[in-house]
Amino acid sequence: MFWYQKEHDNVLFMDKREVEKGAFPNNWNPNWCVSPDVVADFREMPFPDKSFKLIVFDPPHLYNGSEKSVINKKYGLLNRETWKEDIAKGFTECWRVLDDFGTLIFKWNEANIKASELIKIFPHKPLFGDFTGKTGNTIWMTFMKIPNT
Numbered sequence: 001m002f003w004y005q006k007e008h009d010n011v012l013f014m015d016k017r018e019v020e021k022g023a024f025p026n027n028w029n030p031n032w033c034v035s036p037d038v039v040a041d042f043r044e045m046p047f048p049d050k051s052f053k054l055i056v057f058d059p060p061h062l063y064n065g066s067e068k069s070v071i072n073k074k075y076g077l078l079n080r081e082t083w084k085e086d087i088a089k090g091f092t093e094c095w096r097v098l099d100d101f102g103t104l105i106f107k108w109n110e111a112n113i114k115a116s117e118l119i120k121i122f123p124h125k126p127l128f129g130d131f132t133g134k135t136g137n138t139i140w141m142t143f144m145k146i147p148n149t
């Protein structure tokens with residue numbers, strides 16, 4: 001949803017699901033779909049170490065509500081019991097497949113969980129990004145994989 005160039009040759013899109021166009025009733029949002037190049041779980045990615053120069057990690061951020069609601073259908077839903085462990089594993093996998101001096105962008109929305117809770121469990125700290133409460137609910141953080149730090 002946030003890509004300007006969905007078909008760029010150098011971009012690989014991974015998601016754990018595929019959803020065909022026409023998922024919403026009454027032809028609402030007719031072109032919305034989930035069409036990943038690779039279907040896989042971010043907790044166990046099928047890529048060798050240091051495969052990418054730039055990674056955008058945009059996991060689901062809500063654990064409330066029905067899987068059928070529009071927002072949850074579009075963004076996915078966290079598991080209420082295991083979300084902390086799941087996001088932490090996803091972060092660790094992103095770090096593993098990121099090349100040295102590569103950049104990791106993490107997107108989050110604080111509707112259910114504060115970003116500060118995640119920063120506590122991440123093994124690396126962001127360099128810069130949005131700060132809680134200053135720019136609305138959606139937050140972008142930037143990390144760089146600097147070797148030996």
Ligand SMILES: C[S@@+](CC[C@H](N)C(=O)[O-])C[C@H]1O[C@@H](n2cnc3c(N)ncnc32)[C@H](O)[C@@H]1O
Pocket residue numbers: 001002003014015016017034040041042043058059060061074075076077
């Ligand atoms: C916020 S959306 C990503 C939207 C995407 N950035 C875009 O621009 O269209 C979060 C996505 O994470 C996917 N997801 C949830 N759990 C996952 C997992 N364990 N592994 C891989 N993808 C997962 C969901 O299926 C959902 O499509």
